[in-house]
Amino acid sequence: MNALGKRLPPPRGPINQPRHRNGTLMKDILSQLQWYLPALWRRRWQILGVAWLLCALGWAAVAMVPNEYRVATKVHIDTDSLLRPLLRGLTVDINPMQQINLMQRTLVSRTNLERVARMTDLDLQARNETAMAELLGSLGDRIRMARDRANIFTISFTDKDPQTAYKVVQALLSIYMENNAGSTRREFDSARQFIDSQLQKYEQQMNEAEARLNTFKTQYLGYLPGNTTFVNHLNAKREELKTLDSRLVEARARADEMEVQLSEIPEFVPVEGAPGGPPSGTEVRIMNLEQRIDEMLLNYTDQHPDVVAARRLLDRLRADYEQEMRERSMAAAQFAAATGFGDEITAVDGSVAGGGEAGSDAGRPAQDAGPPVPKMPNSLYQSIKLSLVDAEAQVAALVGARARVEEELAALEKEVDRMPEIQGQLDRLNRDYTMARRNYEQLLERRETATISESREMNADKVQFRVIDPPQVPVLPDGYQRPMLLSGVLIAGLGVGLGIAVLLASFQSNFVSTMRLAQIVGLPVLGSVSMVSHESRFARSLRLTSFGGALSALVAVYAGLMVVELQVGLPNAVPDSVKAEVMQRVQPLIEKVQ
Incomplete structure (x- = not known):
């Protein structure tokens, strides 16, 4: 609160001031600069001291980093073995990255690394097995292989000694060239062995698939697509069932009709001397058959099988009827000669010939007057009875045949439901057989291709390993970019110094300008009183000159380090004794940090 008892407005610094217009924002920025620049200038020695300290440590660390020399060579390697063109489409191609990894693992195998160590005399540095293992591990970690484009590979190695790096890369090339000798023949042999083994495998699979397919076709021959045997058999059974139904109806009707006729005909009749009386059973069958033939001719021709059979x-019934009449005549004559009733028989026969009930009534006085009229089994009754038995037997046979056909038809209709399943099994067997046969035929073609390729390769000089860019002894070190590191250390030192100065300035409590004071207290400032310094102009100039000299010395050291690095390299300028002393003291700290 002020002297009048009014509350003062909250201070509005550069952070909490409203910024509604660009002019206000620019004014805030200028206010910030007016406040920070004097504060940083007062702390210029702190900034420069921090920069000197950090740059000295950083440049020393950069100088202690040893030089690394990288030797690289570009080679053309035929990574596509003979199996690739021969088995294209039959096997999965190897991923390029997997191919690079495989070649690199082959390159850094223990056998190859031991040969490299012996060829470069690096094995002399290993005094025991542990040291040898560490040496081989270090070699394997520093050998790199990269693929530039198809079949173009870069083999590189990094070491502190340029001669050692060159020898290692040259040894790797020598090993590859030695291994390449005779590799073509081994590839052909490997390809032939592989194809022969696959041929045997697919031939066995093809034979097994063909056997399964033939067995299936034999088992379900009538159900296979395109084969009408099953459908025709099913339709034939249905037609046969309809025919049996119609024949069964006719047979039952005929049996019923014979039962009615049999009930109207007496079982015994008087002995007859001459032909006459009611028709016999054969005559009835003849008449019925003639009537049936007439009905059949209305629907069929004379050549129809049923008409011909009827x-x-x-004809047989007519022949039987003639034979029957002859036998009856002979039987009547024998009976009359044996009994002596020829006249009565004649009379009876005459009355019967008259027919009807009058004949039977006329016969009764004769029976009352004399001996009874002899009777004999009615042949018509016996014939109809036999026909009835035949008809009933035919009905029973038709019923049995219908039941059998109905059962067979039901079994066939059940098999119809299995048709999709059978079709699916057939398709699967055909697919397996087709695939096995196609692979077998393709492998046969590939084997012929292998034979032709072998003849061509053995008679031609085909380069499979070619050095495109041979290795060279490096002159300049590789690895860390020391000029960039030196510049980065300088920028980082100055930046850290400025940051510390800004942090210290943010905690100060004095005011560098009347505007800053007015912003903080929220009251107008009428004026300010300047402090009169008793320091001489020479002292101020001396301080400025000292600061400029210290800053120039920092830049000069940076420039000198850059010149040394570009000319001879910082690690070469540092004595080995100094390097060893520094590494001996720094190594424990590194181990603790790790």
């Missing part, structure tokens, strides 16, 4: 049956 006519044959009619």
Whole structure:
């Protein structure tokens, strides 16, 4: 609160001031600069001291980093072995990255690394097995292989000694060239062995698939697509069932009709001397058959099998009827001669010939007057009874045949539901057989291709390993970019110094300008009183000159380090004794940090 008892407005610094216009924002920025620049200038020695300290440590660390020399060579390697063109489409191609990894693992195998160590005399540095293992591990970690484009590879190695790096890369090339000798023949042999083994495998699979397919076709021959045997058999059974139904209806109707006729005909009749009386059973069958033939001719021709069979049956019945009449005449004559009743028989026969009930009534006085009229089994009754038995037997046979056909038809209709399943099994077997046969035929073609390729390769000089860019002894070190590191250390030192100065300035409590004071207290400032310094102009100039000299010395040291690095390299300028002393003291700290 002020002297009048009014509350003062909250101070509005550069952070909490409203910024509604660009002019206000620019004014805030200028206010910030007016406040920070004097504060940083007062702390210029702190900034420069921090920069000197950090730059000295950083440049020393950069100078202690040893030089690394990288030797690289570009080679053309035929990574596509003979199996690739021969088995294209039959096997999965190897991923390029997997191919690079495989070649690199082959390159850094223990056998190859031991040969490299012996060829470069690096094995002399290992005094025991542990040291040898560490040496081989270090070699394997520093050998790199990269693929630039198809079949172009870069083999590189990094070491502190340029001669050692060159020898290692040269040894790797020598090993590859030695291994390449005779590799073509081994690839052909490997390809032939592989194809032969696959041929045997696919031939066995093809034979097994063909056997399964043939067994299936034999088992379900009538159900296979395109084969009408099953459908025709099913339709034939249905037609046969309909025919049996119609024949069964006719047979039952005929049996019923014979039962009615049998009930109207007496079982015994008087002995007859001459032909006459009611028709016999054969005559009835003849008449019925003639009537049936007439009905059949309304629907069929004379050559129809049923009409032909009926006519044959009619001929047999007529022959039987003639034989029957002869036998009856002979039997009547023998009976009359044995009994002596020829006249009565004649009379009876005459009355019977008259027919009807009058004949039977006329016969009764004769029976009352004399001996009874002899009777004999009615042949018509016996014939109809036999026909009835035949008809009933035919009905029973038709019923049995219908039941059998109905059962077979039901079994066939059940098999119809299995048709999709059978079709699916057939398709699967055909697919397996087709695939096995196709692979087998393709492998046969590939084997012929292998034979032709082998003849061509053995008679031609095909380069499979070619050095495109041979290795060279490096002159300049590789690895860390020391000029960039030196510049980065300088920038980082100055930046850290400025940051510390800004942090210290933010905690100060004095005011560098009247505007800053007015912003903080929220009251107008009428004026300010300047402090009169008793320091001489020479002292101020001396301080400025000292600061400029210290800053120039920092830049000069940076420039000198850059010149040394570009000319001879910082690690070469540092004595080995100094390096050893520094590394001996720094190594424990590194181990603790790790």
